[in-house]
Amino acid sequence: MMYNVHAHRVLIVGGGLAGLSAALFLQHQGVRTVLVERRHTTSPQPKARRINIRTMEMFQQIGIFDAVLDAARDLADYQFMAAGPSLAEATRLPHALPGGLPDWDAITPATACLCAQDLLEPVLRRIAEDRGCDIRFSVELTEFEEDADGIEATLRRADGSTELLRADYLIAADGAGSPVRRRLGIERSGRGTLGQAVNVYFRADLSELVRGREFNLCQIENSSVPGGFASIDGARRWIFMARDGLDRTAAEWADALRIAIGVPDIEVEVLSVMPWEPGMFVADSYRAGRVFLAGDAAHVMTPYAAAGANTGIGDAHNLAWKLAMVLRGTGGPGLLDSYHRERHALGWYVADQSSIRTGNLRTMNQQSTDGTPLADPIAFILGQRYEQGAVIGDGSSHTMSRLDLAGQPGTRVPHYRLADGRSTLDLIGTDFVLLTGPDGVVWKDAAEQVRPTLEHFRMDEKWCVTAGVENTGAILIRPDQIIAWRTPELPADPARVLAESVGRILDLR
Numbered sequence: 337m338m339y340n341v342h343a344h345r346v347l348i349v350g351g352g353l354a355g356l357s358a359a360l361f362l363q364h365q366g367v368r369t370v371l372v373e374r375r376h377t378t379s380p381q382p383k384a385r386r387i388n389i390r391t392m393e394m395f396q397q398i399g400i401f402d403a404v405l406d407a408a409r410d411l412a413d414y415q416f417m418a419a420g421p422s423l424a425e426a427t428r429l430p431h432a433l434p435g436g437l438p439d440w441d442a443i444t445p446a447t448a449c450l451c452a453q454d455l456l457e458p459v460l461r462r463i464a465e466d467r468g469c470d471i472r473f474s475v476e477l478t479e480f481e482e483d484a485d486g487i488e489a490t491l492r493r494a495d496g497s498t499e500l501l502r503a504d505y506l507i508a509a510d511g512a513g514s515p516v517r518r519r520l521g522i523e524r525s526g527r528g529t530l531g532q533a534v535n536v537y538f539r540a541d542l543s544e545l546v547r548g549r550e551f552n553l554c555q556i557e558n559s560s561v562p563g564g565f566a567s568i569d570g571a572r573r574w575i576f577m578a579r580d581g582l583d584r585t586a587a588e589w590a591d592a593l594r595i596a597i598g599v600p601d602i603e604v605e606v607l608s609v610m611p612w613e614p615g616m617f618v619a620d621s622y623r624a625g626r627v628f629l630a631g632d633a634a635h636v637m638t639p640y641a642a643a644g645a646n647t648g649i650g651d652a653h654n655l656a657w658k659l660a661m662v663l664r665g666t667g668g669p670g671l672l673d674s675y676h677r678e679r680h681a682l683g684w685y686v687a688d689q690s691s692i693r694t695g696n697l698r699t700m701n702q703q704s705t706d707g708t709p710l711a712d713p714i715a716f717i718l719g720q721r722y723e724q725g726a727v728i729g730d731g732s733s734h735t736m737s738r739l740d741l742a743g744q745p746g747t748r749v750p751h752y753r754l755a756d757g758r759s760t761l762d763l764i765g766t767d768f769v770l771l772t773g774p775d776g777v778v779w780k781d782a783a784e785q786v787r788p789t790l791e792h793f794r795m796d797e798k799w800c801v802t803a804g805v806e807n808t809g810a811i812l813i814r815p816d817q818i819i820a821w822r823t824p825e826l827p828a829d830p831a832r833v834l835a836e837s838v839g840r841i842l843d844l845r
């Protein structure tokens with residue numbers, strides 16, 4: 337057995353979307369990591385495809401937006417939903433959102449995309465490796481112990497050899513079955529299993545059939561093969577998702593798919609048949625000592641809101657800067673407790689909202705299964721708020737029935753176009769940022785006194801309206817683009833008030 341005395345700062349277990357994103361966000365923060373993944377390659381299954389706007393904003397922040405968009409190019413024109421008795425007879429559904437389509441440029445500098453997981457994971461892996469992250473596939477975490485100074489992990493390579501590795505912290509991004517979560521005895525709560533389903537991944541040349549009505553999802557309303565097609569590359573690779581026919585063989589599925597496609601003699605090659613159980617399971621604690629759960633290890637949800645992977649990537653984004661600050665000594669240890677407080681509440685809400693969606697494309701934004709109000713679809717992605725954690729609330733109101741980003745602490749900083757074309761989101765780097773109104777000159781000195789790395793930007797009057805402050809007011813933004821604190825106007829002693837706020841948020845005593 338080899339003993340690795342050069343301690344890594346963070347050990348990431350799992351090379352799925354959550355783990356690879358954690359490696360990238362931590363690298364952006366300058367934290368040394370090692371990621372281990374027991375499989376020899378990234379996911380062969382194209383499960384997640386919808387990479388939402390908030391995730392793309394996070395990718396933009398670390399400079400990988402274009403690479404992800406490039407990987408998503410095959411499905412760039414596949415944003416519509418469709419429905420019909422077969423694929424051949426399906427027509428596009430109106431691209432409707434309650435309240436109409438927003439002016440995207442007014443709310444975000446990014447854009448969502450459809451990129452199948454089996455395409456996205458290799459992109460994240462390659463960029464992480466190019467940026468110097470230590471990514472080790474075919475390596476399994478078999479045991480770990482926490483002691484006073486850190487984590488001691490036993491890693492086993494594919495050839496059976498083992499290595500002991502020390503790290504300050506461990507991120508368990510090891511999937512729904514999370515061996516780490518089980519080992520820690522962390523229970524899960526939620527609505528439990530919500531049925532059974534099957535994903536049939538197949539190859540067929542449907543490029544001519546879908547031309548002119550390219551779709552993201554196409555619902556098949558047909559009593560013999562009900563279900564839905566999902567575009568993977570928009571030409572030859574597709575998924576059919578169904579809740580019936582779970583016991584069909586691959587050959588029987590090929591026949592069923594021909595009926596669903598509506599072309600009796602089309603050549604179909606079934607690549608895999610994957611039964612799975614939609615459900616809602618949220619870990620009761622996202623943290624145990626030096627171990628943090630992220631991604632499906634922390635929350636499993638139905639795919640009807642396309643939020644599982646996006647929420648996992650959001651976990652990693654939330655955790656990375658906190659670990660970085662605690663490791664650098666610029667954040668107190670209590671900062672890490674805010675990870676559970678913020679992400680557990682959010683993970684629960686997102687998983688619950690996913691559970692009450694039926695997956696019916698005709699009614700998906702209007703009807704919930706049990707009468708629980710559905711969040712507005714855009715607010716659901718961009719408009720969430722951390723009510724508690726590393727934020728100082730100011731009693732301001734907030735709703736999820738429409739996008740309501742008005743500078744409230746706990747929400748994502750409103751996107752505002754600067755004179756040079758950049759967004760306010762582009763101002764946020766690896767540390768806190770103070771944005772103030774045009775008359776907030778004295779904030780510059782206050783910021784320098786309180787935290788030398790705290791950047792200060794003076795904004796214009798129009799911006800003050802979007803942030804809910806007067807011309808002398810200020811908002812303090814965390815590295816994850818979340819507003820931590822706001823003061824509507826200049827306090828009598830700005831440096832003292834700022835120091836107190838920063839100290840409280842970062843648990844600096």
Ligand SMILES: Cc1cc2nc3c(=O)[nH]c(=O)nc-3n(C[C@H](O)[C@H](O)[C@H](O)COP(=O)(O)OP(=O)(O)OC[C@H]3O[C@@H](n4cnc5c(N)ncnc54)[C@H](O)[C@@H]3O)c2cc1C
Nearest residue numbers: 350352353354374384385386477510511631632644645646
């Ligand atoms: C049909 C379907 C459609 C979906 N669509 C969407 C969508 O459109 N948008 C969306 O956001 N989400 C979607 N999801 C959800 C999404 O696929 C998952 O939430 C996401 O893939 C979970 O990523 P993860 O990194 O947390 O876990 P995983 O991808 O499960 O990765 C965990 C990894 O950890 C590894 N591992 C486990 N134990 C160890 C160990 N001891 N040592 C080393 N490695 C280990 C595993 O091998 C695995 O590779 C969908 C899911 C399904 C089933």
